Amino acid sequence: MTRQPHALPDLVIRASAGTGKTFQLSNRFLRLALDGAPLDTILATTFTRKAAGEILDRVLFRLAEAALEPDKLDDLARHLERPDVDRTRCLAVLQTMVRQLHRLRVGTLDSVFVQIARSFSLELGLPPGWQICDEPTDRRLRTEAIREMLENESADDTLRLMHLLGKGEAARSVTKQVFDLAGDLYQVYTESPPEAWEALPRRKSLAPKELAEALGVLGEVELPNDNRIAKAREKDVAHAEAEQWETFLSGGVPKQICAGATTYYKKEITAQMTAAYEPVIAHAKAQVIGSIANQTQATRDMLARFEKAYVRRQAMHRVIRFDDVTRRLGEASGAHSIEQVVYRLDAHLAHLLLDEFQDTSPAQWRVLRPFAERIVEEPDNTFFCVGDVKQAIYGWRGGVAEIIEAITDQLKSLEKAELNESFRSSPVVIDVVNRVFGRLVDNDAIGRDREAAAAWAARFRPHSTARKDLSGYAKLESAPLAGEGEKQNDVTLDFAARRIAELHAAAPGRSIGVLVRRNASVARLIYQLRRQGVLASEEGGNPLTDSPAVELVLSLLRVADHPGDTASRFHVAQSPLAKPLAFSRFDDDEAARRLSAELRRRLAIDGYGVTIHDWTRLLAPHCDPRDLSRLVQLVEMAHGYDPRATLRADDFVELVEQQRVEDPSSAEVRVMTIHQAKGLQFDVVVLPELDYGLVGQLPQLVVGRAGPTEPVERVCRYVGEKVRPILPRDFIAMFEKDRRQRVEESLCLLYVSLTRAVHALHLIIAPSKSNERNVPATPGGILRVALAGPGPIEPEAVVFDEGDPGWAGKAVAPGATAGLSSGASAGAEGDSPIFASQTLEQSPVLAKPSDRARRGLDRRSPSQLEGGPRVDLAAKIRFDGSDARRRGTVLHAWFEQIGWLEDAPPADDQLREIARQHTGDAEAVDRWMADFHAALRRAETRAVLSRSAYDRSEAQLRLWRERPFAIRQDDAILSGTIDRLVVSFDGKTPATADVLDFKTDRVPADDRAAIDARVAFYRPQMEAYARAVATMFRLPTERISARLVFVEPGVVRAV
Amino acid sequence: MPSFSTWKPCATNGGPMSIERVFLGWDRPALSLAVDYLVERFAAGESLDLSKVIVAVPGGRAGRRLLERLVEWAETNGQPLFPPRIITVGRLPELLYTAKRPFADPLTQQLAWVEALRRAGSETLDQLTAQLPDDEDLAAWLALGEMLGRLHRELASEKMNFQTVVDCGSRIRGFQEQARWTALARLQGDYLAVLDRLGLWDVQSARLYAVDQGECRVDQTIVLAGTVDLNRLQRMMLDQVAEQTTALVFAPESMAERFDDLGCLRPEAWQELPSPLDDEQIEVVDTAAQQAEAVLRAIASLGGRRAADEITVGVPDERIVPHLLQQFRQCELSARHGVGEPLSRSGPYRLLAAAADYLEGPRFASLAALARHPAVGQWIERQGIVGDWLTELDCYRADHLPHRIDGNWLGTIDKTGVLHTVHEAVEQLLRPLGGARQPLAAWSPAIVDLLVAVHGGGPLRPDDPAEREILSACEKIRAVLDEHRAVDASLAPEVNGADAVRLVLRAVASETIAAPAEPGSVELLGWLELALDDAPVLIVTGMNEGIVPASLDADLFLPNQIRRALGIEDNLRRCARDAYALGLLAASGRRLKLIAGRRSPEGDPLLPSRLLLSGDVETTARRVRRLFDGGDAGRVRAILPGRLVAGQTDSAFDVPRPLERDERLESMRVTEFRDYLACPYRYYLRHRLRLAGLADRAEELDGAAFGSLAHEVLGQFGASAVAESTDAAEIGAFLDAAFARVLGHIYGSWPLASIRIQAEQLRLRLAQFARWQADRAERGWRIEHVEEGPSPDVAILDVDGEPIGLRGRIDRIDVNGATGERIILDYKTSDTAKTPEQTHREKRSRWIDLQLPLYRHLARGLGIEGPVALGYIALPKDVAKVGLLRAEWSAEELENADETARQVVRDIRAGKFWPPTDPPPPFAEEFSAICQDGQFGSWLGGDDGEEEEAP
């Protein structure tokens, strides 16, 4: 029955949106398992933790289902193309899978890399016990590193750099700029070798004298007879003299000469002129290129300094980011044989299954590639990957979509397959997708980026849908035109908010996904929607500050950190907390100071979780259910924060303000950026922000590599199109390529946005401006042309609609969509809003405890009772300068050796042997030995150790040394050991007992007061011994004596 | 030196005399069975005398519980108890031999490894690591030492050394690590040699020696209770005392085959549960919080018939503990996690951490943190320092943005006096920890002194939980300091005070402070302690793969494969231990509920434990279908509020209404009007109640401070002789000098680094201003007034017959010598230059700011009559745009502005401060909590919210 897994081809699947990538992956996994591949040889990776969890769930569930239900077995057989698979086989494989749950390797790429890195920590130079850095910590480390960098930098240097990057402006805020710089560019920095930053060849410029001469010649050169040309030369010379080289090159005669033109103002540019201009032009070019090169290198210098500070901090905190893990592994790849990796991972990888392959970064591929290459070579091993270049929207993070194309060259014998049938979207939605992307190249809105569009379109095949039954609707409409002083984007968004509110009202219970481009738009939309009474939340949730109850708690925390914060004081004093906290006058400084100190004390002692819980109890009566639920979430967050709580309440406040927490009661309308929508689907998708430029944001740095998986060869700071022609050809090409990639990514974003929809699509764009000449090069423009034609668009007009606007009323009941789409990646699958029951069905109560506790009794030892109920910290922990503790231990151990003094005393050798366990200091032992013998010579000491001191016969006496005991005392167990216990018996009945405790305190024999003090100190302990003996031997306390033996002065005192 | 065995494949013990095994069954809790056994065997006549017995148990809690049960037995039966010596099995070996040398404590061991590493040659180190820690980074070296020490301990306890791995590895296919382990073996030799030189042993060496010499003996009876997994060294030692040893096995005799001679598990026999669990015993939920809820639901289902001490909650995954404690709290029930709180949360730990930060460089932020430590606060008060020094500190930070502190406080002494005192006191407190490097131990007294000074202000009461915590934390810190002092001088590193403190913190960071007993609480127990627990109701969370059973595949040193080959702890053994433990719980006839989650607290996906899925193939399939039907997973659910009940249907948190205050409005700043026009309520908060936020987080100058700086310099310029100059260079030089002065005056020598850069930015704007100003003077403009404002009783605006005074200072008034034209000018330093029209009016009609129009009245107060123009001198970031922006309002428009001002005054007088404007105006961030701005999301309308203060 077991087939060779190698019957399976090495396969790359390009799976369009909604066609079931995860399903394909689980098929492959199941197929391998059923064919008998050892489970721990299969490695399946994906990008999110959620997806990783789902893959395994699907695999196990489908197998179990197939084993139990005949029709599911048929389904499975069909999907796996294994008609012979039967129930017994399923059961057997499932059983193996369950027994080897711990050997199943399905996870995120990051988690796999972390595992490898852990196994090679030392070789990778990672500190022992390193952890992945969490976001807040990383932010802190970066801030500190930036601060340090600024600190060490001369202000001039930093300033120069800022000017280089800030286009010469003297902006007020610097930290944000530097922070962004370090954030955005650090990735480029880590990926690019130092040489790449110096790739731009510099040119030779003229010496000052030569330049002056050249300008002299230029100033004198004979010009055609045209005033305008004379003026132009004047300007050119002036620019040159002012060293404004960019300006010099980008206008006037130089521009013409550079462009290869032969005339200016229709007059010929004479050879003479050219000859006069040329040296200056060459110099100008050298200068401009030099400054670009300088800026590029200055950027790297700054990043290098940032890195130094940042990496040092990482090492100090023993943390590292996922990106760093990947990079280090990439750098080390090759240093260790695959065998070694396999050995330490304890995994003989034979089958590689990669999901969402388009998001793989070159750095990640660098780590994976050796494995993939080996697997492809081995006939019994298999390679499988699934991805969609059309959904590659992580270019900015290092994902290089073309890898999926490049690997077909790198890995021989890969088979290719394509999936274009959607299991998600309605025919209407699919129709829109086909209309938009089917004829992309002809679309007028593409403008000059036809090449990029063509490349993108080449990857697109017309989509079909398996969900022909789904009703749906699509509409493209325009917003009102912005008035004076208004921004069109704001107007469009506000209009969209009204539309969304209507849609929500018309299709209750349907999931609505609102996808935008910028984070700021998310906030604006949520604001507008909530004002219209629509509970909208951001994907991933809003910060808890969306509840006034939470805001109040934060104000209280601010008062804890800043007693002088009168705004927060007022907030607290006017709130329900005023009374319980006894703080009702916000202007009472003294009361505020006291309150603040008390709050800080509580936070430090009880922790944030407990303290905020207590406040929550005070606030609950004033809360509505949502406030309370947000407060409870705040308490959860506070508990999570407690282990790393600082002395500053501000730190927690900051965390609360930044962290998003999903609010379970507001899941109806979700607003998010397109990136956040990845992998999700919604009944209705609204796209209200389609008017962004296709070229996207200009980058600060542009990088070039020979191929998508090759290392970076060139880095250059962004150069505007005007100046670009003077760059070397390969740099120009690099800039072109960069632009192409940005356009392609914009198209991917549009594709991802449109394909999130199950039933309906609502597209909202700006109307044409009155002066519109061309269709704007935006996604909105593309949609306009594709759906409505190239003409201008009136305000508030529906320019395209298709399908059934009333679909929501007729379609299958909400919730039904979720189950049907098991093939598609799951998400907010048309779930109806989720309201968990807010109370426990039955509130947990406990029976009354019995009068006497039965378990968990407190444990007390008599020595803890020393000194009574108040402890002097100094006495407890100060060093007394001697070796008192060890001496005490050794002397005790020696006294324990003494039975009755009348019998043979322990030999010195034996005593030394005992001492050796405690100290290697022979000298000290000698000293203590002398002390010990001296003590034994003292009369009082001798007396307590002698049988003769007891008025009994040998037979009536029993002596115990180091006698353990345990008795119950109230709700505690009192247990310990008694140094020396002598009990006398009348027959078998205990008659008296004598408790002796040796003390090695150094007190002079004649200092009565000191001895009294010590006796008082030890009294509680001795009383406890006496009680224990009373209980054990059932003796009345008056028959028990308890005595302290101060061995140094040789004083024995009854207690 | 002790010897390590050469590697043998899976050595079985088979000594001359074997240990007695007693099968006690498992239909009752193991501890009950153990107590019965002890009583039966040792009770004689009138007493239960176990004084000659050593009972070894797997964990500390089982030992404590056993003693409780014995005491209870003694009480119930009225017999005196002589308790046995109860110890955890890990400590048993030391009772069986007498060590010939003192033991090296953990720090000495780590330092011995470090010594070995530091001395090792590159041929050794290259095999081990790509990058050794920096010489300075002692903590990293110690961590490395700790790592190797751990490896050494594990292997040594199996009677192996690093060479053993080389020998064993040679039999594994694809093993390529011979060179690495050979290098490690060399290091191990060096490590042992270091200890040898010091006359010390680590415990493993002592045990090995005792075993080798056949020295183990004991004169008591040893009873092993439930110690089902012993390492090789333990086994060999027990073999030497086999005659006196009995192993109690909690399992029916019929399972004897599944246990070996010492009553340990045979791993192969325990890869599944002996019999499958019932469906209703298993519950799988999503998150950690939901696991906690499931526990409370399980308790609810008991219907109040059980008391707290009859229930135990198992927490194999400690990360669930806080969720559980919170859920109990919400249900107003009490739970106790005996392991207790991490020491790192205690006051003394935080004190030392803050002190170390401070010692590393006297940064303002460190002082601000340290001063907020509650005990430090009290200490400061004990020094007789009174006043709200925290607020002083905040204000100082806001005014001067200091980075470092050097004792030179900026500003006048009456403002900073208390800061001087606080700073000096803190300096004195920490001075003993400053200064040059010293041997580690030399810092110990100073560290203790710091703890005593701050926390020992009065006697501590151990019965107060908070003070008890301080006490235990200090004692544990003290124990670490003892270790520091015990380190041999030849190993002791020289460090500075901050590093010494950090080393202490490192050593105690993983310690916990045990929670005090609370009889009315439900006990939360770790997995290892659970097997021997005897509560009638057990609710176990965290039943997830990787937790129960734990498994380890990948490893830096010993991946599973080599573990198996060596016969040391591997996944098989781990699983066996947990399968047995779970079997024991399930068999004991108690109520058992097992809860698993699908996501870790960090959000990683989790699988239910494979043990939960045990059973025949059909059962397994059905259970998988039930548990993996992903329907619910991933849903966000509200956390149950327990007994917390929301008291309202609609939120009762209203924005506080303006208070009734009778306060006569006499005068207003001209800049105030803008705030009222933007939002009457926030105006009220800011100007009538004079509320303000106060924080100390600014990273750089905000718009207001940036503006003030410029105003100060430009004011000095206007008042100087250079004001008339037409020489740009001269003006520039003056501004430069003035700027340097002002900067030094306000921000001192050590401000935040960003300020130096911002200052340079401003300097650029001023440089351009100099050119502009020279040109202006050239064109006949003369500065007539600078920074002047008349008294409010002169500058008045009549409002319905009741005049209102206007306050404010005009940046400057220029007059043209040639034309006599006059213009009132205001400097603007916001990044983008906006015209007066843009800042003052919305859509060319509605006034949103009245500053410039009202300046007319101030000017009149200065005695300036006749027409005056209005304008800005903009100094924006684009320096090319530095220059004049004139306002072009007609007289009518200006009159309209005045009328707007009158209306504002009327409204304020009438107490119209409600409602707040929505969306909130840009300046209102400090009031966003009061005004509940966040409720609608965090979007603030308007632009960057940049604001500058007009002086």
Ligand code: SF4
């Ligand atoms: S939903 Fe479609 S893909 Fe999934 S099992 Fe059924 S038929 Fe197969």
